[in-house]
Amino acid sequence: MSPVAQPVNPTFVGAIDQGTTSTRFIIFNNRGEVVAVHQIEFEQIYPNPGWHEHNPEELVSSVEQCIDGAVEAFEKQGHSRDQIKAVGITNQRETTVVWDKTTGKALHNAIVWTDTRSQDLVRKLKHRLGAKELTERCGLPLSTYPSASKLLWLLENVPEVKAAYDSGVLAFGTVDTWLAYKLNGATAREIYVSDPSNASRTMFMNLQTLDYDDELVDWFRLDREKIKLPKIVRSSDPEAYGSLASTSLKGIKITGCLGDQSAALVGQKGFTPGQAKNTYGTGCFLLYNVGDKPVISTHGLLSTVAFDFGPGKRMYALEGSIAVAGSSVKFLVDNLGFIESSSKLSTLAETVEDNGGVTFVTAFSGLFAPYWIDDARGTLFGITAYTQRGHIARATLEATCFQTKAILDSMAKDSGKSLAELAVDGGMCNSDLIMQTQSDLIGIPVNRPAMRETTALGAAIAAGLAVGVWSDFKELDDVNIDGRTLFKPQIDAAVADKRFERWEKAVEMSKGWAS
Numbered sequence: 436m437s438p439v440a441q442p443v444n445p446t447f448v449g450a451i452d453q454g455t456t457s458t459r460f461i462i463f464n465n466r467g468e469v470v471a472v473h474q475i476e477f478e479q480i481y482p483n484p485g486w487h488e489h490n491p492e493e494l495v496s497s498v499e500q501c502i503d504g505a506v507e508a509f510e511k512q513g514h515s516r517d518q519i520k521a522v523g524i525t526n527q528r529e530t531t532v533v534w535d536k537t538t539g540k541a542l543h544n545a546i547v548w549t550d551t552r553s554q555d556l557v558r559k560l561k562h563r564l565g566a567k568e569l570t571e572r573c574g575l576p577l578s579t580y581p582s583a584s585k586l587l588w589l590l591e592n593v594p595e596v597k598a599a600y601d602s603g604v605l606a607f608g609t610v611d612t613w614l615a616y617k618l619n620g621a622t623a624r625e626i627y628v629s630d631p632s633n634a635s636r637t638m639f640m641n642l643q644t645l646d647y648d649d650e651l652v653d654w655f656r657l658d659r660e661k662i663k664l665p666k667i668v669r670s671s672d673p674e675a676y677g678s679l680a681s682t683s684l685k686g687i688k689i690t691g692c693l694g695d696q697s698a699a700l701v702g703q704k705g706f707t708p709g710q711a712k713n714t715y716g717t718g719c720f721l722l723y724n725v726g727d728k729p730v731i732s733t734h735g736l737l738s739t740v741a742f743d744f745g746p747g748k749r750m751y752a753l754e755g756s757i758a759v760a761g762s763s764v765k766f767l768v769d770n771l772g773f774i775e776s777s778s779k780l781s782t783l784a785e786t787v788e789d790n791g792g793v794t795f796v797t798a799f800s801g802l803f804a805p806y807w808i809d810d811a812r813g814t815l816f817g818i819t820a821y822t823q824r825g826h827i828a829r830a831t832l833e834a835t836c837f838q839t840k841a842i843l844d845s846m847a848k849d850s851g852k853s854l855a856e857l858a859v860d861g862g863m864c865n866s867d868l869i870m871q872t873q874s875d876l877i878g879i880p881v882n883r884p885a886m887r888e889t890t891a892l893g894a895a896i897a898a899g900l901a902v903g904v905w906s907d908f909k910e911l912d913d914v915n916i917d918g919r920t921l922f923k924p925q926i927d928a929a930v931a932d933k934r935f936e937r938w939e940k941a942v943e944m945s946k947g948w949a950s
């Protein structure tokens with residue numbers, strides 16, 4: 436990338452963005468501009484239908500390579516690495532890693548958040564006394580999505596994991612915890628921490644106390660004598676996350692940590708109640724800042740921690756989680772060979788005028804919010820001899836937009852308010868067609884920033900706030916405001932409603948396939 440004109444006396448912050456399909460390291464200046472970036476895709480492992488794994492060591496090495504690559508590009512612009520004041524981590528959430536704390540070695544591949552192997556286990560758990568009361572405490576529904584059922588599956592099915600648990604040496608973590616542990620040198624320093632936006636995705640954390648809840652852990656029949664959980668610390672902290680033990684940034688402190696969806700909210704500067712963002716990455720996640728107290732949804736949304744930057748700066752969010760978004764685009768590219776790259780999806784979709792009567796319920800991992808249908812699977816409706824690849828491409832991109840509409844309807848019911856505008860980011864939002872379709876279906880403007888690395892920016896903000904690169908939210912007022920694009924609705928609400936009705940019918944008909 437071409438060098439960015441730097442502010443006077445610039446300082447810089449690095450952000451590790453460990454997502455579901457790729458890892459990035461981005462160096463931002465104190466105006467929140469991207470100065471250097473390095474990105475790597477890593478292996479997606481699908482051992483059985485519905486299973487999805489990552490190699491935990493590859494996640495770490497991808498981070499290390501990205502740091503080195505970005506620092507090299509940064510120094511080529513004449514900067515020096517000691518101008519980088521701190522590093523933040525943001526990561527795919529819920530994905531579960533287990534390791535032996537005496538060796539620092541992973542005991543199994545990471546089970547990715549999309550993985551549905553714990554479906555039978557979850558069905559049984561739903562019959563256990565108290566199952567219905569879990570959500571009020573932890574904000575999440577009992578499903579294959581949070582980390583809890585993934586950990587239970589590992590304990591039931593992998594003898595090495597059970598043996599480590601029985602002998603008290605099992606460590607469990609979401610990706611933030613694993614990365615902080617390994618990047619600090621693993622057993623050499625034993626940094627074993629998580630922030631509330633990540634810990635709130637396990638089902639073990641109490642939303643009110645921001646600490647583990649013994650009753651929740653007991654309910655899952657885990658013995659805390661045998662498994663010590665990572666300490667929950669603030670999302671922005673000058674000491675708790677340690678420092679990089681290797682790479683070209685050896686010695687630089689890690690001072691910020693946020694789950695990727697929380698980081699995107701921070702990167703969009705959704706600091707005040709009523710602000711929302713929708714991130715179209717591998718999945719798609721809408722977070723709505725509800726203020727300093729959690730709101731428990733009665734319409735299929737999750738309640739989660741937005742960020743914890745200390746007293747007065749601790750916020751909760753209502754979340755609408757869509758399991759399949761950009762991954763459906765990748766599916767058309769990688770599995771079906773429809774197009775050569777994700778960025779061409781829109782071009783293919785534009786070869787036809789509409790979806791030609793096709794609806795694609797992309798329930799590859801069941802349907803998440805607001806439906807929570809475990810036993811749905813991907814289903815194409817309305818195929819005829821008329822159907823072209825372009826129609827299926829259009830139906831694919833529309834699926835995420837329809838689910839976003841369903842989530843916004845639920846959010847309006849839970850919060851009593853409707854959004855005036857939707858801020859967006861994530862890989863899929865690069866497509867103008869998708870963003871226009873989204874605005875048409877929800878009937879409000881969609882606001883896309885020019886700088887779309889909002890997730891990494893959020894991690895940089897968390898890290899920078901801890902070391903004084905920015906002293907408060909006010910100082911971020913001018914960050915990431917230039918060059919935004921507004922997509923305004925171009926169809927009648929009645930037409931949008933009719934399309935949505937058809938989608939809801941398809942959702943209804945997709946139920947039960949995997950039962």
Ligand SMILES: Nc1ncnc2c1ncn2[C@@H]1O[C@H](COP(=O)(O)OP(=O)(O)O)[C@@H](O)[C@H]1O
Pocket residue numbers: 454455456457715716717718760761762763764765777778779780781861862863864865866
């Ligand atoms: N122009 C595009 N149109 C549609 N989908 C896209 C486009 N560019 C990227 N994507 C999709 O976005 C996803 C990557 O987005 P990203 O925000 O990097 O995700 P993650 O953080 O989950 O790795 C991929 O699944 C890809 O298919």
Ligand SMILES: O=P(O)(O)OC[C@H](O)CO
Pocket residue numbers: 454455456526527528529548694695696716717718719
């Ligand atoms: O990889 P993403 O950006 O789709 O995000 C993954 C989420 O954190 C899963 O909850």
